[in-house]
Amino acid sequence: MAGAVTLLRRPAAVRAHSVQDREPDFRALLGETAWARLPGAVQARFALGGHAEPLVYPGRMTVRASAAGWILGQVCRLLGTPLAPWTGEDVAVDVTVGPHPRGGIDWSRLYRFAGHAPVRVASRKLVDETGALLEVVRGGLGLRLAVNEEDGALVFRSRGYVLRLGRRTLPLPTLLSPGFAWVEHRDLGGGAFRFSLRFQHPWLGETIFQTGVFHDPV
Numbered sequence: 001m002a003g004a005v006t007l008l009r010r011p012a013a014v015r016a017h018s019v020q021d022r023e024p025d026f027r028a029l030l031g032e033t034a035w036a037r038l039p040g041a042v043q044a045r046f047a048l049g050g051h052a053e054p055l056v057y058p059g060r061m062t063v064r065a066s067a068a069g070w071i072l073g074q075v076c077r078l079l080g081t082p083l084a085p086w087t088g089e090d091v092a093v094d095v096t097v098g099p100h101p102r103g104g105i106d107w108s109r110l111y112r113f114a115g116h117a118p119v120r121v122a123s124r125k126l127v128d129e130t131g132a133l134l135e136v137v138r139g140g141l142g143l144r145l146a147v148n149e150e151d152g153a154l155v156f157r158s159r160g161y162v163l164r165l166g167r168r169t170l171p172l173p174t175l176l177s178p179g180f181a182w183v184e185h186r187d188l189g190g191g192a193f194r195f196s197l198r199f200q201h202p203w204l205g206e207t208i209f210q211t212g213v214f215h216d217p218v
Contacts, residue, residue, distance in 0.1 A: 021100075021102060021103035021104045021124075021126035021127065021128060021134075022103055022104065022126060022127040022128075023048065023049070023099070023103065023104055023105055023126070023127070024048075024104070024105065024125050024126065024127050024133055025048045025127070026046040026047075026048070026147060026154070027043075027046075027047070027048065029127075029133060029147050030147060030148070030149055034148065034149035035149070037149050037152060038149055038152065038154060038187075039152060039187040039189075041187050041189075041191070041193070041216070042152075042153075042154055042185060042187050042193070045185075045193070045216075046154065046185075051097045051098050051099060051105055052099060053098065053099075054096050054097065054098030054099075054106075055096070055097050055098065055217050056094055056095070056096050056217055057094070057095040057096075057097070057214045057215060057216065058092075058093075058094050058095075058214065058215055059092075059093050059094075059095065059195070059212050059213055059214030059215060060090050060091060060092055060093065060212050060213065061090075061091050061093045061111075061195075061210055061211065061212030062088075062089050062090070062091070062209075062210065062211055062212060063084050063086070063087050063088050063089075063091050063111070063113075063210050064087055064208070064209045064210070065084075065087050065207065065208050065209075066204065066205065066206060066207050066208075068201070068204045068207050069083075069178060069199065069204075069206075069207030069208040070085075070087070072178050072207060072208075073085045073086075073208075079137065079138065079139035079141055080122075080137060080138025080139045081119060081120070081121055081122075081138075082121060082123065082137035082138070082139075082141060083121065083178065083208065084109075084111050084113075084119065084121055084208075084210070085119060086111070086113040086116055086119070087113075088113050088114060091111055091112065091113055091114075091212075092111075092112040093109055093110065093111050093112070093212060093214075094109070094110045095107065095108070095109050095110075095195070095214060096108040096110070100124050100126075103126060104124045104125055104126030104127075104136075105124065105125045105126070106122065106123075106124055107122070107123050107124070107125060107135075108120055108121070108122040108123075109121045109122075121137075122138065123135050123136060123137045124136050124137075125145075128169070132144055133145045133146070133147060134162070135156075136164055140163050140164040140165055141161070141162075141163060141172075142161065142162045142163070142164055142169075143158045143159075143160070143161055143162070143181055144158065144159040144160045144161075144162060145157065145158060145159060145181075146158075146159050150184075152186070152187070153184050153185060153186040153187075154185040154186075155182070155183070155184050155185075156181070156182070156183040156184075157180070157181065157182055157183075158180050158181035158182075160172075160174065161173075161174060161176075174201075174202065175201075175202060175203065177199075177201075178199040178201065178207045178208055179199040179200045179201030179204065179206075179207050180199065180200050180201075180202075181197065181198070181199050182197065182198045182199075182200070183195075183196070183197045183198075184196045184197075188213065191215055191216040192213055192214065192215050192216075193214055194211065194212070194213050194214075195210075195211070195212060195213075195214055196209075196210065196211040196212075197209070197210050197211075198210075
């Protein structure tokens with residue numbers, strides 16, 4: 001009978017999640033002390049309810065990828081293009097941030113690579129039923145994130161990949177991903193900020209690196 005009971009239990013690694021996800025409260029996730037160390041402009045960009053209407057942040061980026069990162073970018077187009085599929089210097093990019101109908105915040109980057117049609121990379125930042133911060137792309141592929149203040153910048157680091165299928169969240173091995181993610185938002189003053197991201201694979205090294213300067217909406 002004990003074995004039969006075990007078979008009926010939900011696996012510990014698979015969890016049901018709520019239908020309505022919540023918008024992240026970055027101030028609460030950081031804590032008052034760390035939040036107070038951020039520049040006022042960063043606080044305004046990440047304030048709870050600060051994107052009740054979509055806002056567009058224009059900028060230009062350097063987009064690089066290793067051979068493995070480029071291949072992953074092409075394969076991931078099957079999942080709704082969670083990674084930029086091309087590389088380039090001084091690439092025009094518009095970042096649009098706004099509410100999502102199922103809860104959370106939409107973060108969309110529209111890249112205009114030379115010689116290619118514009119390509120959009122979209123994700124949703126949300127807080128799940130456990131209070132964990134997630135970033136999820138189309139197809140359900142997601143990252144658990146830790147957020148910290150570091151030297152006046154807002155820094156996100158991945159804490160594992162997941163796949164959301166309906167009301168279930170399943171963990172995924174990092175070895176089958178672009179690698180550990182690091183994302184930094186650093187204010188430059190005058191309504192400008194630098195956005196940088198890097199993926200570091202345990203075996204393949206750095207697979208993706210992007211950095212660029214963006215400006216607040218006028």
